[in-house]
Amino acid sequence: MKSKATSFDIAYRAGVSQSTVSRALRNSPLVNEETRLKVQAIAKELNYKVDKNASNLRSQQSSTLALLLFEDPTNDDSLINPFFLSMLGSITKACSDKGYDLLVSFQQMNDDWHAEFEDSNKADGIILLGYGDFLDYEEKLIQLIEQDTRFVRWGADVESLPIVSVGCDNFHGGYQLTEHVIMNGRKEFAFIGEASSHAPEFFDRYLGHCKALKDHKLAVDETKQFDAISTEESGYKAAESLIKSGAKFDALFGASDLIAIGAMRALLDNNYKVPEDVAIVGFDDIPMASFTFPPLTTAKQNTKLAGELLVESLIKLINEEEVKTTLMPTSLIVRKSCGS
Amino acid sequence: MKSKATSFDIAYRAGVSQSTVSRALRNSPLVNEETRLKVQAIAKELNYKVDKNASNLRSQQSSTLALLLFEDPTNDDSLINPFFLSMLGSITKACSDKGYDLLVSFQQMNDDWHAEFEDSNKADGIILLGYGDFLDYEEKLIQLIEQDTRFVRWGADVESLPIVSVGCDNFHGGYQLTEHVIMNGRKEFAFIGEASSHAPEFFDRYLGHCKALKDHKLAVDETKQFDAISTEESGYKAAESLIKSGAKFDALFGASDLIAIGAMRALLDNNYKVPEDVAIVGFDDIPMASFTFPPLTTAKQNTKLAGELLVESLIKLINEEEVKTTLMPTSLIVRKSCGS
DNA sequence: CTGAAAGCGCTTACAG
DNA sequence: CTGAAAGCGCTTACAG
Structure with missing residues (x-):
């Protein structure tokens, strides 16, 4: 490996001081146009790149964001939840658009992950993305x-x-999903997904679901709510429990697409017809959702926008600008799984 | 933000020199057990973390790997190819298993992306992942x-x-996919995907496909090969061209799952029955592949293993150990799209 | 086993 | 507009 050019090498060739090289490379207005051009030309010729470790050390900031993707220790070797995977994609894009590098790291929920990156000066701030028990997470x-x-x-x-x-x-x-299904004439809902403060997102979906039922004068039957985490397998098992319980239902709300897809499989395996016997909705609009049979009606979370907002908010925070929590709308994606 | 503790702060409290603190924190055998414990206790108490910029600058290495995900400029705002997304997931995991940080970056093929990371000392080495015209790529x-x-x-x-x-x-x-379809009684194949040195992976698949046809005494008809890049849309359009060409075919080989899925849609939209009229195979085994209707028969590329191999090989390269190019086997995943 | 000192490659007051 | 100098926070010969 050839030894790398430093700003001193450039200074020497350009016949200026190293300080001037540093300024010229950073497009400082303090530097003479002609000098700047000469320095930049030589830098290019030498294939010079600023040593980020040195510049970060000196300026005490890194132009790097860290993404901490943490997951429930339970689903260890499986692949990443497709919803978070697409968030990862959009965050990566948003970072490069904003001129930040992105350091990505997986963590188990129970690891001692707090702020490792920021403390070690590798990143200016952190984006947290993950799932698992909220109460554990809250402590962190x-x-x-x-x-x-x-x-x-x-x-x-x-x-x-x-x-x-x-x-x-x-x-x-x-609320929206439930109302849509009610409009299609369904009256007896089952809900699959943990509905408690351990999983606030699912809980909110459940509360919206219940509100829609009440507004349409339908009963909320808590015995038809079955816990599940956001995997197909968990959705499959919970749907089996639902079937075994003997409860009557003509509609099923999966708290996530993965759960809904698992539940759909369980129903199909038990000779239910979807949507004739049971209408199904999910949540997220992961890429698979349009490929199930029948295709899944769901609430789309806009991951592209979410990634951009996350990155923008963090950059504002770093620059000590004011930032507020954002609530993005979801959009109802109607496919065939509810029979319309 | 509290100002961060440095090794001097620890040295002061422990009553030793800063050099000793540095050694103790890195578990150097040179340091007395008792001293080490004391230093480490104080470090923990102060919530001290080594400044990576400083240590990397000094030691001239970073324990960081860079992942360059580059893409064809053509499909700009769309999401990342799901196949590469799952590679990204497995690479991230493999890095954290090996104690490396991972810097992720998107690049357009025509950007000046070469060695940005390594030259700037942010990473010890680079993993390249992407698609696009191979001949452009080769120059880089x-x-x-x-x-x-x-x-x-x-x-x-x-x-x-x-x-x-x-x-x-x-x-x-x-070869394997084609043979499988032949065994199911199909004789007239169309192939969708660029088959030239611009896309060596697709080309190899095509060559394997042709070899299987020859071995089974079937004709290779080059007029039934249609170019496409790895997107659903491109697969859809190519399949439309195929249909319009009036060519007869009872089997279709999509050079990737995305192509096959797009082609399947085009066939369905044109009132072909899959697999009755046309058997379809893809390549990759992306998560969607098991959700199409009918589910897609394909050749699985093991992304988990691939990620691990990529990371391990790069680390070996960094440590100047010998490394060889690896060719992983694919596995035939038989689903319903070929009628068996 | 420990300490004093040099130095990694920059950025940025400070002085001119 | 430019240069000399200090210093970011470490690691690592060197000397003891």
């Missing part, structure tokens, strides 16, 4: 706040803490 | 080699250049 958030770490997170607003979140209007999404 | 590879950049890439072996690649046995995969 409190630690981050205590350390004055700059971070934003994807998820439902946490009113009790001063945190910038970007999330979807889960309540409204749940 | 040559530049990287000339600069002595350490990198590995996903893709077909490039025999003419000293590059470490990790890729699948595309030829054999193409």
